[in-house]
Amino acid sequence: MRLTFWGVRGSIPVPGASTLAYGGNSSCVEISAPGAPTMVLDCGTGARALGLHLLGQPSRKLILGFTHFHIDHTLGFPFFAPIYAPSFDVEVLLPGQEVAEARGLLMEFLNGIFHPLRLPDIPAPVRYTSLVPGLTRQVGPYRVRAVPLNHPGGACGYRVEHGDKALAYFTDTAPFAKPDEGVAVGQPPTAAEERIIAALRGLDLLVFDTMFTREAYLERMGWGHSYPEYAVALARAAGVPLLYLFHHAPEASDEQLDALAARWADSKDPVVRLAREGGSVDLEG
Numbered sequence: 001m002r003l004t005f006w007g008v009r010g011s012i013p014v015p016g017a018s019t020l021a022y023g024g025n026s027s028c029v030e031i032s033a034p035g036a037p038t039m040v041l042d043c044g045t046g047a048r049a050l051g052l053h054l055l056g057q058p059s060r061k062l063i064l065g066f067t068h069f070h071i072d073h074t075l076g077f078p079f080f081a082p083i084y085a086p087s088f089d090v091e092v093l094l095p096g097q098e099v100a101e102a103r104g105l106l107m108e109f110l111n112g113i114f115h116p117l118r119l120p121d122i123p124a125p126v127r128y129t130s131l132v133p134g135l136t137r138q139v140g141p142y143r144v145r146a147v148p149l150n151h152p153g154g155a156c157g158y159r160v161e162h163g164d165k166a167l168a169y170f171t172d173t174a175p176f177a178k179p180d181e182g183v184a185v186g187q188p189p190t191a192a193e194e195r196i197i198a199a200l201r202g203l204d205l206l207v208f209d210t211m212f213t214r215e216a217y218l219e220r221m222g223w224g225h226s227y228p229e230y231a232v233a234l235a236r237a238a239g240v241p242l243l244y245l246f247h248h249a250p251e252a253s254d255e256q257l258d259a260l261a262a263r264w265a266d267s268k269d270p271v272v273r274l275a276r277e278g279g280s281v282d283l284e285g
């Protein structure tokens with residue numbers, strides 16, 4: 001299994017001179033495995049370039065999972081070329097919501113007002129599948145579990161397994177404990193952290209929301225985002241060997257992200273890297 005980052009930003013795309021190295025597109029990742037349909041998680045603005053790339057690939061089957069419908073995770077959907085190609089077969093995963101309810105939310109966005117495309121007029125055959133949070137479900141060759149996160153309005157992370165490899169994409173989420181409790185301060189996990197740690201056990205790779213610094217988190221605890229020290233503590237508690245920091249703040253410059261990467265470069269438990277647009281993690285080799 002391989003994961004490729006097409007958009008690594010939170011909140012809003014930030015193209016420009018200060019984001020050239022890590023990229024300015026908002027959240028979108030691609031998961032692929034030999035002989036398996038491509039799985040796309042979130043459709044931020046990174047989905048535009050991914051869609052063009054997929055047009056050139058032989059497979060016409062796609063699985064597209066949303067974590068939630070905030071615009072930094074959906075804005076690329078009407079610009080995702082495969083939904084305009086009738087030869088594509090797209091299965092959309094909607095965690096934690098009934099299909100009708102989730103389609104209704106997407107239709108409020110794709111209603112001919114905010115974008116010319118209306119959801120019912122998508123040319124490609126699109127099927128919608130509701131995922132029950134907490135239950136593992138077979139989706140094509142992948143075993144997929146949606147896990148409820150701590151985010152205003154709700155969001156679900158994804159645990160995805162293929163063969164003997166497992167990864168998780170957990171964005172957007174605040175910590176699962178108060179600042180003076182749980183794994184962040186070296187205490188036993190809270191009950192909410194136990195639930196998340198159970199969902200992370202056995203992973204080869206965790207991608208986790210670290211939009212804030214710890215100081216910014218303490219000022220904005222209700223905003224639903226986490227910080228690097230928390231992601232590291234959680235990954236360590238779950239025995240995850242490799243952590244990618246993700247959903248970078250729009251104001252984080254390449255220089256600042258390089259400094260963050262340098263701060264964690266020596267970490268071994270887990271190994272810590274920063275998500276970078278165009279970067280891939282190959283779990284097979």
Ligand SMILES: [Zn+2]
Pocket residue numbers: 010011027070072073172247
């Ligand atoms: Zn977001």
Ligand SMILES: [Zn+2]
Pocket residue numbers: 068070151155172
């Ligand atoms: Zn969000």
